[in-house]
Amino acid sequence: MTELTMDPPFTRLRWALADGWSVARRDLIHWIAQPMTIVFGVAFPVVIALAFGYLFGGAVDVPDGADYFAFLMPGMYGMTMLFGLGATMVAVTTDLSRGVTDRFRSMPMAPSAVLIGRAVADLLNSVLVLAGMLACGFAVGWRPASLGGALGAVGLLLWLRFALLWAGMYLGLVAKDPGAVTAIQTLEFPIGFLSNAFVAPGTMPGWLGAVSEWNPLSSTVAAARELFGNPGWGGDSWVAQHAVTMAIVWPLAITAVFFVLSVRLYQRLDR
Amino acid sequence: MAAVLAQGLRKTYGKKTALDGFDLEVAEGTVCGLLGPNGAGKTTAVRILTTLLRPDGGRAEVAGFDVAARPRLVRRSIGLVGQHAAVDEVLTGTQNLELFGRLYHLDARAARARAAELLDTFGLEHPGPVKEYSGGMRRRLDLAASMILSPPVLFLDEPTTGLDPRSRGEVWKAVRALVSTGTTVLLTTQYLEEADQLADRVSVIDTGRVVAEGTPGELKSKLGGDRLDVVVRDAARLSEAAGIVGRVAAAPAEVDQDTRHVSAPVVERVQALTEVLAAFSAADIEAEDIALRRPTLDEVFLSLTAA
Numbered sequence: 001m002t003e004l005t006m007d008p009p010f011t012r013l014r015w016a017l018a019d020g021w022s023v024a025r026r027d028l029i030h031w032i033a034q035p036m037t038i039v040f041g042v043a044f045p046v047v048i049a050l051a052f053g054y055l056f057g058g059a060v061d062v063p064d065g066a067d068y069f070a071f072l073m074p075g076m077y078g079m080t081m082l083f084g085l086g087a088t089m090v091a092v093t094t095d096l097s098r099g100v101t102d103r104f105r106s107m108p109m110a111p112s113a114v115l116i117g118r119a120v121a122d123l124l125n126s127v128l129v130l131a132g133m134l135a136c137g138f139a140v141g142w143r144p145a146s147l148g149g150a151l152g153a154v155g156l157l158l159w160l161r162f163a164l165l166w167a168g169m170y171l172g173l174v175a176k177d178p179g180a181v182t183a184i185q186t187l188e189f190p191i192g193f194l195s196n197a198f199v200a201p202g203t204m205p206g207w208l209g210a211v212s213e214w215n216p217l218s219s220t221v222a223a224a225r226e227l228f229g230n231p232g233w234g235g236d237s238w239v240a241q242h243a244v245t246m247a248i249v250w251p252l253a254i255t256a257v258f259f260v261l262s263v264r265l266y267q268r269l270d271r
Numbered sequence: 272m273a274a275v276l277a278q279g280l281r282k283t284y285g286k287k288t289a290l291d292g293f294d295l296e297v298a299e300g301t302v303c304g305l306l307g308p309n310g311a312g313k314t315t316a317v318r319i320l321t322t323l324l325r326p327d328g329g330r331a332e333v334a335g336f337d338v339a340a341r342p343r344l345v346r347r348s349i350g351l352v353g354q355h356a357a358v359d360e361v362l363t364g365t366q367n368l369e370l371f372g373r374l375y376h377l378d379a380r381a382a383r384a385r386a387a388e389l390l391d392t393f394g395l396e397h398p399g400p401v402k403e404y405s406g407g408m409r410r411r412l413d414l415a416a417s418m419i420l421s422p423p424v425l426f427l428d429e430p431t432t433g434l435d436p437r438s439r440g441e442v443w444k445a446v447r448a449l450v451s452t453g454t455t456v457l458l459t460t461q462y463l464e465e466a467d468q469l470a471d472r473v474s475v476i477d478t479g480r481v482v483a484e485g486t487p488g489e490l491k492s493k494l495g496g497d498r499l500d501v502v503v504r505d506a507a508r509l510s511e512a513a514g515i516v517g518r519v520a521a522a523p524a525e526v527d528q529d530t531r532h533v534s535a536p537v538v539e540r541v542q543a544l545t546e547v548l549a550a551f552s553a554a555d556i557e558a559e560d561i562a563l564r565r566p567t568l569d570e571v572f573l574s575l576t577a578a
Contacts, residue, residue, distance in 0.1 A: 015376070022373040030361045033400060099355035103416070106321045108346040109374040270325045 016110040023104070023117025027091075027125065041125065042132030045083060049076040049133070052198060053140060060199065066231040073133075073142040074153070074230055075197030078221040080133050081161040082192055084126050085168045086185035091118060092172025093181050105269065115266060119165050126161045130154065145229025153227035156247045160220040163251030166258035173265040197221050200233035201240075213239050216250035223247035272335060274299045274424050274455035275320060279329035282315050282479075289315040291479035293329070295457075297472075299423075302446075302456040304470030304487075306463065308576060312479040313459035314354065317428045320457070321351045334424050350417025350425045354432065356409035357416075360402040364395045364412050371416045389415040393445055407438025411445050418449065425449065427458040431465060443468055463569050477576040490571045497540050499547065501533045502560040509533065512558075515550045519543045537563070 007015075031038050049072060057068030095101045104114050134154075144150035175181055192198070194212050201212035212218055213235060222243035225232040232243075239246055275297035282290040290312045297303040307313050318324035320333055322342040331338045334348035358367045365386050372382030390396055393411045401409060410430060417425060427446065431439040446469055450456055460466055466473045467487050475483040475490070483490060499520065503512045509526060513533045516524040520535030520543065527534075537543040540563050551558055 019374055022370060026359060026362065026370055029366055033361050097355075099353045099357035100359065102318075102323055102353055103351065103357040103371075104374070105323055106346060106349065106351040107371070107374055108343055109376070113374075270323060 012110065016112045016116060019110045019113030020116030020120060022109075023113050024120035024124070026117070027121035031125075031128075038125070038128055038132075041087070041129045042136075045076055045080045045129070045133055046136045048079065049073065049136060050140070052076075056198075062231060067141060069137070069140045069142050070230050071225070071232070072198070073137040073140070074224040074228055075195075075221050077130060077133055077137075077153075077157050077224060078160070078195070078197050078217050079188075079192045080129055081126065081157050081164060081220070082188055082217060084122060084129075084161050085164045085171075086181065086188055087125070088118065088122050088165055088168025089172040089175065089181045089184060090178060091122065092169055093175055093178040096172070096176050097178055101269075111267075112263075115169060115263065118169060119162075122165055122168075123158065123162060126158065130157060142230070149227040149229055153224040156220055156223050156227070156244070159248070159251045160216070163216075163254035163258070166255055166262050170258045170262040170265060173262060173269075191215065191217065195221065196233055196235075200235075202233060202235060210237070213237050216246075216254065219243050219246035219250050272299060273297060273332070274301075274334060275303070275457055276332040277316065277320065277329065278331070280316065280319055280326045280331060281328035282312075282319065282324065282326050288479055290319070290326070290329075293476070293480055295474055295481060297455060297457055299455055300453050301471040302450055302458060302469050304466030304473040305457060305459040305476055306461075306466045306473050306572065307459075307476035308461065311476045311576075313476055314428055315479075316476070317351075317353075317426050317457070317459055321349055321426050322346055323351075334422075347420065348422050348424055350414075350420075350422045352410070352413045352417050352425070352427045352430055354428050356406075356413045358401050358409060358412050361400055363400055364390055364397060364404075364415075367401060367412060368416060368419065372419050375419050377419070385419055389418060392448075405438060406434050407441040410434065410438070410442050414442070414445055414449075421452075422454070424455045424457070427456060429459055429461065431460075431462070439465075463567070463572055475572060475575050483571075483575050491566050493571065497537055497563050497565055498534055499537045499543055500560070500562050500564060501547065501558050503531045503533060504557040504559045506531050508554075508556045511554065512551070512556050515554065515556070516547055518550075519546045531559070 053069045053072050057072065060068050062068050062071050101114060105111070171184055172181070175184065195215040195217040196212060197217060201209040201218065204212060219239065222232055222240065226243055234240065273296045275295060277293055277295040280290045280293040293312065293316055305313050305316065315324065319326045320331055320338060322338050322345050325339065333345045336344040336348065338345050362370065368386035368389055369382045372385050377385060393415045395408060395412055395415065397404065397408065401412060404412065430446070431442050434442065446456065458469060470487065472485065473487055473490055474481045483493065499516060501512060501516060503509050506528065509528065509531055513524040513526045516533050516535050519537065521538050522536050524533050524535035544563060548561065
């Protein structure tokens with residue numbers, strides 16, 4: 001028996017992954033025991049999509065006379081990824097406040113497994129919810145142009161979710177209290193509205209439009225529209241012209257910052 | 272060898288000092304009760320000893336391993352039952368124990384077998400999710416999860432806080448069973464009765480340091496040993512009675528006018544009782560009640576922690 005730091009790197013990695021999977025499996029059992037949580041996870045963005053599509057859709061001027069849903073659905077896919085931010089924070093704060101995180105930390109398991117497990121479980125959850133949203137899209141007449149493009153778009157959407165995982169973990173570790181999460185969750189909609197998910201940034205006041213165009217969500221949504229072959233708002237700015245590039249760069253930057261911050265904060269829970 | 276050793280532990284949160292030179296030594300196979308009011312530093316001490324928190328100063332060893340230098344070996348040697356029942360509410364008892372078993376690096380089959388064994392030991396054969404458990408069952412499941420590797424040292428942080436008396440009794444029974452197998456237990460509590468019931472030795476902690484230490488019996492005798500309590504029928508004779516009791520007692524008698532109660536510490540128990548009774552009958556003072564009793568741990572505790 002040796003200290004973890006003395007184990008060969010391969011052994012450490014193996015246990016980090018094995019323990020991470022054990023932690024993630026807990027969420028999988030939750031979904032089987034409480035399938036309604038997944039159903040609600042899908043139903044929430046579906047209801048928003050239907051509300052926007054049928055209530056406001058008629059009032060929105062879509063380029064080339066396309067149906068608003070063809071434009072809206074990629075935006076809603078992006079919003080679904082954004083909602084994952086709150087879900088991650090809730091999970092992190094709940095485990096912190098109920099002493100589950102402390103129990104893990106007092107055990108001889110790989111310390112990184114707590115974060116790895118959270119990441120794996122939340123990403124799998126987002127895959128399920130996104131699949132549900134895509135089905136909803138098909139039901140309301142949204143169609144991707146090609147399978148290859150669609151896979152690329154789904155990849156970029158999940159790439160954004162991956163980045164938001166670490167942001168959610170960091171914010172959850174900062175907030176500590178599930179009650180404080182609600183406050184941050186209410187910011188999800190303003191972030192969504194301040195993007196191209198629902199309307200064209202070009203129709204907003206100049207400075208607000210610029211903020212919206214530089215919103216990372218806008219890049220992912222614009223790139224998804226492009227790859228799905230759905231209508232977009234275009235836009236002449238550099239960031240709007242390089243949507244796919246920015247849909248790769250933004251999550252990479254967010255991950256780089258928040259991965260380091262959340263790992264550091266997790267290691268400093270002993271302060 | 273001491274199973275738990277803390278020397279001069281210090282910890283501050285901002286301006287608040289949680290531990291201020293905390294010393295503790297728990298011998299192998301014994302139960303130590305860490306007794307103190309809210310905010311005395313009990314949980315901080317447990318968190319440092321279980322590697323959850325880094326001390327600002329001092330050192331600590333658990334099962335012979337330094338908590339700062341060898342945290343992973345410490346974690347292999349301990350079980351922790353924190354203030355919350357840190358089990359998953361959606362999972363069943365079996366699923367919880369299998370999850371923790373896997374995280375203790377048992378293989379799937381061993382984890383399943385150990386889970387079944389522990390559920391049986393702790394009387395937790397309820398098939399449903401943990402949210403259907405009573406408070407006492409949750410605590411016992413928490414205890415079972417801490418015992419997966421049968422660690423030599425177990426930390427219980429206020430294990431019965433918030434439980435009804437029946438559940439408390441169940442948890443005590445489970446803890447006693449563990450102790451009988453040789454597990455060393457460090458138990459924090461606000462309940463004197465709990466320390467009295469479970470602990471071999473008690474350390475009283477107040478404002479971050481141990482203010483008294485000993486067996487429950489020793490702590491009680493620190494307050495002056497046995498007390499002689501007399502209830503006088505006629506309130507007018509109270510001061511006269513107090514004078515008589517005071518003559519045979521080791522210290523001046525305390526008088527409570529409202530309950531007509533006279534009380535004083537005595538050394539020679541029976542002799543004091545006989546002398547007081549004789550003096551009362553000579554002076555024609557009528558006693559409603561007269562008794563010898565040991566001070567409760569409550570009295571010890573209050574006298575030690577009163578600032």
